[in-house]
Amino acid sequence: MAKKNGGEKSIEVNLWEAANKLRGSVEPAEYKHIVLSLIFLKFVSDKFDKHRDKLISEGKEKYIEIPDFYNMNNVFFLEEISRWSYLIKKSKQNDIAILIDTALHTIEKDNKSLKGALPNNYFSRLGLDITKLSSLLDTINDIDTTKDPKQDLVGRVYEYFLSKFALAEGKGKGEFYTPKSIVNLIAEMIEPYKGIIYDPACGSGGMFVQSIKFVEAHHGNKKEISIYGQEYTNTTYKLAKMNLAIRGISANLGEKAADTFGNDLHKDLKADFIMANPPFNQKDWRDENELKDDPRWMGYDVPPKSNANYAWILNMVSKLSNNGVAGFILANGALSGGGEEYKIRRKLIENNLVEAILVLPRNLFYTTDISVTLWILNKNKKAQEKNIGEEIRTYRNREKEILFIDLRQMGEPFEKKFVQLSKEDIKKITSTYHKWQTQEIDNIPEFFYCATFEEVAKKDFSLVPSKYIEFINRDENIDFDEKMKALQSEISQLLIEEEKSKKELLNVFEKLGYKIESK
Numbered sequence: 183m184a185k186k187n188g189g190e191k192s193i194e195v196n197l198w199e200a201a202n203k204l205r206g207s208v209e210p211a212e213y214k215h216i217v218l219s220l221i222f223l224k225f226v227s228d229k230f231d232k233h234r235d236k237l238i239s240e241g242k243e244k245y246i247e248i249p250d251f252y253n254m255n256n257v258f259f260l261e262e263i264s265r266w267s268y269l270i271k272k273s274k275q276n277d278i279a280i281l282i283d284t285a286l287h288t289i290e291k292d293n294k295s296l297k298g299a300l301p302n303n304y305f306s307r308l309g310l311d312i313t314k315l316s317s318l319l320d321t322i323n324d325i326d327t328t329k330d331p332k333q334d335l336v337g338r339v340y341e342y343f344l345s346k347f348a349l350a351e352g353k354g355k356g357e358f359y360t361p362k363s364i365v366n367l368i369a370e371m372i373e374p375y376k377g378i379i380y381d382p383a384c385g386s387g388g389m390f391v392q393s394i395k396f397v398e399a400h401h402g403n404k405k406e407i408s409i410y411g412q413e414y415t416n417t418t419y420k421l422a423k424m425n426l427a428i429r430g431i432s433a434n435l436g437e438k439a440a441d442t443f444g445n446d447l448h449k450d451l452k453a454d455f456i457m458a459n460p461p462f463n464q465k466d467w468r469d470e471n472e473l474k475d476d477p478r479w480m481g482y483d484v485p486p487k488s489n490a491n492y493a494w495i496l497n498m499v500s501k502l503s504n505n506g507v508a509g510f511i512l513a514n515g516a517l518s519g520g521g522e523e524y525k526i527r528r529k530l531i532e533n534n535l536v537e538a539i540l541v542l543p544r545n546l547f548y549t550t551d552i553s554v555t556l557w558i559l560n561k562n563k564k565a566q567e568k569n570i571g572e573e574i575r576t577y578r579n580r581e582k583e584i585l586f587i588d589l590r591q592m593g594e595p596f597e598k599k600f601v602q603l604s605k606e607d608i609k610k611i612t613s614t615y616h617k618w619q620t621q622e623i624d625n626i627p628e629f630f631y632c633a634t635f636e637e638v639a640k641k642d643f644s645l646v647p648s649k650y651i652e653f654i655n656r657d658e659n660i661d662f663d664e665k666m667k668a669l670q671s672e673i674s675q676l677l678i679e680e681e682k683s684k685k686e687l688l689n690v691f692e693k694l695g696y697k698i699e700s701k
Contacts, residue, residue: 193325194342197221200321201343203314212308214347215417218340219301220318222424223285225327225336226258227266232328233257249292256430258296264288266323273319276312279305298438299423336428337391344386344425348548349597360388360459360511361546363603364556368457368509369396370612371538371558375571376406377454382442382497384411384435387422389457394431400571409433410451412442443467443493446478448501456498456508462550463513464490482529483522491516492526499535499559507537508559514541517555517645528643531584531635535559538585538615541647543593545601553590555645558615577619582635585618586647587611588628627652 201217208216233255237246245251249259262268264285272281286300305315327336341362348359365388374393381389390409397404409426411433413419419439426433436447467490474484478500485493491512498508516523517539530536538558545551565579589611593601603611614630617623625631631650641649 194339197321197325197339198343198346200318203317204310208308208310214343215301215304215421216308216310216315217318218343218421218424219286219304220282220322221327221336221339221343222300222428223264223269223282223289224266224322224325225428226289227260227264228327229257230260230265231267253293258289258293258427261288261292264292270319270323273316274312278312278315278319279308279310295432296423296427299420299427301417301420340425340428341388341391344388344421349600359386359548361548361600361602362388362392363608364459364511364542364546365389365392365457367603367608367611368556369393370608371556371615372455372457372507372509373570374407374455374457375400375402375569378408378410378451378503379455379457380409380448380451380453380498380501381411381456381458382494382501383458383460384413384422385418385459387411387425387431387433389459390426390431390433391429393455393457394429402571404431410448410453411435412447413439414441415439442497443473443476443490446497451501452503452506453501454503454506456501456506456510458494458498458508458510460494460510460512461490462552462554463515467493483525485526486522489515489519489523491519492523495530495557495559496526499530502559502561505562507561508557510557510559511542511554512557514553514555514646517647524643527645530559531638531643531645534563534581535561536584536645537563537580538587539645539647540587540589540611543590543601543603545599546593546603548600575616575620578621580619584633584635584638584645585615585630586633586645586650587614587630588647588651591628625652627654 197217201213204213204216230252233252234246237243237251242251252259263281269278269281269285272278275281282305283301283303286304287302290296290298290300325339344359345362348361368389369392373396375397379390379393384390390411393407393409394404396402397407409431411422413422413435416439419435422435423433434448440447465488468487470487476484478497479485480500482496485491485496494510494512495516498510502508516527519527536557537560538556540556540558542554542556544553547554560580563580563583564577566577568575568577589603589607592603592607592611594604594607596602614623618630618632623632628651631647631652633650637650638644
């Protein structure tokens, strides 16, 4: 995070403190939409003003109110009532919330690519304290969002705020954001250089942002990337559209927010890359007799209605192109479940789709502390050559192999109670994975193991990494999440028994004539 001269607070921290002044007026889950909408307004206004000045300097004053002269340069056209300068002049008025809503509505009306992206009558409905809202406008007004295009200031602020909001909302919320180090890991592993990228549960669009950053960092061309996604929650759908719009990333997220299972907006899509962090262990995702004949399960058993993990997997498998690669996160339970899940998992392995399974450290996510797994599926594990940027990479045939990696000893502290993968961790993991793809390498105890199809079949098609990786200094042939549940149950039982013993002891004293007050 960049600091100002003299060690002053960064722009992000100043903004976060200004946003926190809204606390009490509205819930944190609400004020992320307030802050991010205002940052968006300031950004598009700064870009508009800059381009307007450019037209004037080129002697094209007669064109400064014609939308096409902005749109052709990827600049959103703004009517006067939508411009930041107009809002700042009126920021102390009692109707400022209405004026902000009007500005957002007008921008969306005038720019087709923003259809469905901006909050609708949001500020008016919240009944915000005018003084606090005005103070927030003043803080944002101090930011020159276009000062250094290379710094991606607004993108940086968005990323910071999305992570802070996810942290603030805590367990059970914050599903709109996947921690940056996990997204980085997926991008570096599957290497989305060019082609179609899809995310069936795209949240605020973090997977797409990191994909574009990956392309730019490796000197690729982001024009060779097409982005498709879907998001169920309407407010998060709007966040994603804004998050992508401020970065100039074109994406097809469908006409509206929609349930990926009940209303697939990209039925015929075939993606070269899939990156996803779908909801974990989603219950009752379909009615008993619903979606039984869905073409996405073709060739597999119907995923159980009690848990959507394998429904997400099969949705992604159905969307992969012939050479497509998917990287996604799931709860560890999907590695070894029985019933329909077992049958689907076995078929995936028999079809040579599973390429790598990586068990991640605990406490990477802001919404759960359970250990989770990164799956890599690959539609083409045969020997082939691929263009990876400027490099031509020769892959060996890995059809009858699965790479298991244990990352639970990796990670560095983050925000006191969380963990994130460091750049060094990500480099070590991805270099191991890519080396294994191109040549046979020796297994490393307590880190990774390359299992053959026969070995996996012998272990009844379990994908639990600890069943394959050799452990020297510790016993890992256990399911830690299940063990933790068992310990919690044991402690609860002990507490119940202790309470029962106390009551029995009190009864004995009472029979002896003593009166004892229980606490």
